[in-house]
Amino acid sequence: MSLLDRPVTDRYESRVGRDRRVVERAEPVLWGGTDAAGPLSPAQLASFERDGYVVLDGWIDTSTVDTCLREIERLAMTPEIRTDERSVLEPDSGALRSLFEVHRTDSAFADVVADERLAGVARQILDDDVYVHQSRINLKPALEGKAFPWHSDFETWHVEDGMPEMRAVSCSIALTDNTEWNGPLLLIPGSHRRYVSFGGHTPDENHRTSLRRQEHGSPDLDTLESLYAEGGIATFAGGAGSVAFFDCNVMHGSPNNISPLSRTNAFFVYNAMSNAIGEPFGTDAPRPSHIAERDPAALPRR
Amino acid sequence: MSLLDRPVTDRYESRVGRDRRVVERAEPVLWGGTDAAGPLSPAQLASFERDGYVVLDGWIDTSTVDTCLREIERLAMTPEIRTDERSVLEPDSGALRSLFEVHRTDSAFADVVADERLAGVARQILDDDVYVHQSRINLKPALEGKAFPWHSDFETWHVEDGMPEMRAVSCSIALTDNTEWNGPLLLIPGSHRRYVSFGGHTPDENHRTSLRRQEHGSPDLDTLESLYAEGGIATFAGGAGSVAFFDCNVMHGSPNNISPLSRTNAFFVYNAMSNAIGEPFGTDAPRPSHIAERDPAALPRR
Numbered sequence: 299m300s301l302l303d304r305p306v307t308d309r310y311e312s313r314v315g316r317d318r319r320v321v322e323r324a325e326p327v328l329w330g331g332t333d334a335a336g337p338l339s340p341a342q343l344a345s346f347e348r349d350g351y352v353v354l355d356g357w358i359d360t361s362t363v364d365t366c367l368r369e370i371e372r373l374a375m376t377p378e379i380r381t382d383e384r385s386v387l388e389p390d391s392g393a394l395r396s397l398f399e400v401h402r403t404d405s406a407f408a409d410v411v412a413d414e415r416l417a418g419v420a421r422q423i424l425d426d427d428v429y430v431h432q433s434r435i436n437l438k439p440a441l442e443g444k445a446f447p448w449h450s451d452f453e454t455w456h457v458e459d460g461m462p463e464m465r466a467v468s469c470s471i472a473l474t475d476n477t478e479w480n481g482p483l484l485l486i487p488g489s490h491r492r493y494v495s496f497g498g499h500t501p502d503e504n505h506r507t508s509l510r511r512q513e514h515g516s517p518d519l520d521t522l523e524s525l526y527a528e529g530g531i532a533t534f535a536g537g538a539g540s541v542a543f544f545d546c547n548v549m550h551g552s553p554n555n556i557s558p559l560s561r562t563n564a565f566f567v568y569n570a571m572s573n574a575i576g577e578p579f580g581t582d583a584p585r586p587s588h589i590a591e592r593d594p595a596a597l598p599r600r
Numbered sequence: 601m602s603l604l605d606r607p608v609t610d611r612y613e614s615r616v617g618r619d620r621r622v623v624e625r626a627e628p629v630l631w632g633g634t635d636a637a638g639p640l641s642p643a644q645l646a647s648f649e650r651d652g653y654v655v656l657d658g659w660i661d662t663s664t665v666d667t668c669l670r671e672i673e674r675l676a677m678t679p680e681i682r683t684d685e686r687s688v689l690e691p692d693s694g695a696l697r698s699l700f701e702v703h704r705t706d707s708a709f710a711d712v713v714a715d716e717r718l719a720g721v722a723r724q725i726l727d728d729d730v731y732v733h734q735s736r737i738n739l740k741p742a743l744e745g746k747a748f749p750w751h752s753d754f755e756t757w758h759v760e761d762g763m764p765e766m767r768a769v770s771c772s773i774a775l776t777d778n779t780e781w782n783g784p785l786l787l788i789p790g791s792h793r794r795y796v797s798f799g800g801h802t803p804d805e806n807h808r809t810s811l812r813r814q815e816h817g818s819p820d821l822d823t824l825e826s827l828y829a830e831g832g833i834a835t836f837a838g839g840a841g842s843v844a845f846f847d848c849n850v851m852h853g854s855p856n857n858i859s860p861l862s863r864t865n866a867f868f869v870y871n872a873m874s875n876a877i878g879e880p881f882g883t884d885a886p887r888p889s890h891i892a893e894r895d896p897a898a899l900p901r902r
Contacts, residue, residue, distance in 0.1 A: 440821055440824075440825075441821055441824070445856055445858050447858065448858065477833075478780040478781070478835060479780070479786050479833050479835060479855065481855070484781050484858070484859070519742055519743055519860055522742075522743070522860035523742075523860045525860075526859075526860045526861070531779075531781050531859060533780060533781060551858050552858070553781065553783070553855045553856050553857070553858050554747055554855050554856050555855070556747050556749065556750065556786070556853050556854070556855050557786070557828075557833060558821055558824035558825045558827075558828045559828070
């Protein structure tokens with residue numbers, strides 16, 4: 299079925315040729331409420347519900363962080379990795395920028411992604427069994443790490459991957475110190491309650507041209523000013539081992555890293571088993587499975 | 601006299617084909633000591649001496665800030681300004697990035713640059729009459745304002761303008777809020793006591809190719825890591841009207857601005873009358889006078 303034949307029944311339609319608009323979110327943020335059992339306290343859950351994210355200082359132990367960093371160092375020095383389709387290189391320097399699907403290709407990250415401190419929080423927020431929709435390492439090297447423009451992950455996952463509902467949660471794990479000046483994650487508190495759609499259409503193979511990403515799925519200045527006026531901007535700064543959990547629809551981005559301190563983070567997306575992806579809502583061809591899991595298997599509860 | 605004929609007597613030689621090196625600063629930071637009379641307290645002067653900069657919250661009144669912003673708005677909408685040699689445009693969008701020599705071309709900025717709260721501080725630090733070596737407006741527009749790589753201003757002014765000694769001070773005036781996330785000035789405290797020279801040579805007309813600036817006068821990662829290990833990194837964040845005075849040799853830079861809040865600052869450089877510029881120490885042709893004043897006139901004491 300081509301896009302033109304589809305009925306207009308998608309609340310979150312975007313990039314299907316209609317005007318940009320902002321709609322209210324339909325789904326809850328906490329699917330099990332603030333009393334759901336799990337690693338987070340009711341106060342932390344309430345903070346997540348209000349702001350769309352929660353920052354947990356020192357959440358992951360030093361030994362686990364060190365294991366991850368050693369593993370990344372090994373991977374970055376493996377020649378085949380650079381030419382693998384799971385790798386994204388910096389446009390100018392050719393340095394490794396992102397490495398996808400590490401939870402499948404690397405046993406150390408497979409352990410971390412299933413850790414109760416992470417997967418358990420996802421189950422607590424989403425009130426369901428969860429699987430890994432996407433995993434990746436984001437390296438923002440000293441002096442040359444590039445920015446990520448503002449976006450809602452859900453908009454992309456809905457349009458390009460076919461994720462039906464806002465029932466997914468991301469976490470960013472600081473493996474090196476994340477400071478206000480080394481290209482940290484910036485979030486607009488409260489923006490998870492608005493869904494920003496876009497006009498135009500998604501070009502074929504959009505995921506291969508990340509440089510042009512800002513044209514597809516990043517809001518214009520008016521929209522950002524409006525979200526900012528309501529919520530301001532918050533910075534995820536924290537030492538290695540700190541974790542930010544953030545809702546799939548919160549508006550976020552990050553500036554470049556001109557500092558001498560590299561910022562290395564692991565990024566995991568947990569999706570509710572009941573929210574597995576189907577046909578994309580705004581493109582004809584789904585993205586490859588190393589970017590969007592199409593064979594969901596629930597992570598074991600421990 | 602060509603560069604090759606010059607004797608090696610320049611302590612701060614750089615970009616003259618010799619190896620990169622780091623030397624100790626020879627000059628004092630406070631030429632009149634911490635008891636010099638003027639707008640700054642002895643504690644503020646001591647802080648400037650130790651760190652190489654001092655931040656003054658709410659230093660300039662709202663009325664003056666508003667006058668400056670109105671004037672910038674008017675200038676940015678004047679078509680001739682964009683094609684004037686004093687204007688620097690953003691490489692991608694063509695938006696106005698910098699506008700030089702505003703203290704000469706605009707009476708509002710002529711008043712501000714001579715204000716005792718600014719020129720008086722420069723006299724207090726430099727213990728001499730002062731003139732304006734350079735003035736400019738730096739606009740870092742929302743979403744698209746580009747980064748400035750790390751550099752010491754003095755290195756450029758010595759090599760390209762012929763400034764003899766470290767007896768100049770800059771000030772950056774926040775005309776809109778400067779936050780940790782809208783591309784703020786970053787400084788390495790204590791770095792003003794080291795002078796980092798560079799190998800290679802300066803290309804002709806270097807000031808016209810600011811995009812390539814990072815190749816000429818910006819330190820490598822090893823040097824920055826070493827300066828950072830000693831001093832860390834400080835952010836100049838403050839509301840409109842806040843001012844940062846910083847030594848001509850402190851290492852500084854600023855990241856891009858992905859936020860919806862434009863960062864607009866005025867930047868003035870005061871040089872001691874006794875330190876007027878001569879023949880450049882590392883190039884054959886001096887930069888134009890709108891970038892480096894060659895006809896110094898002391899600002900009147902008020």
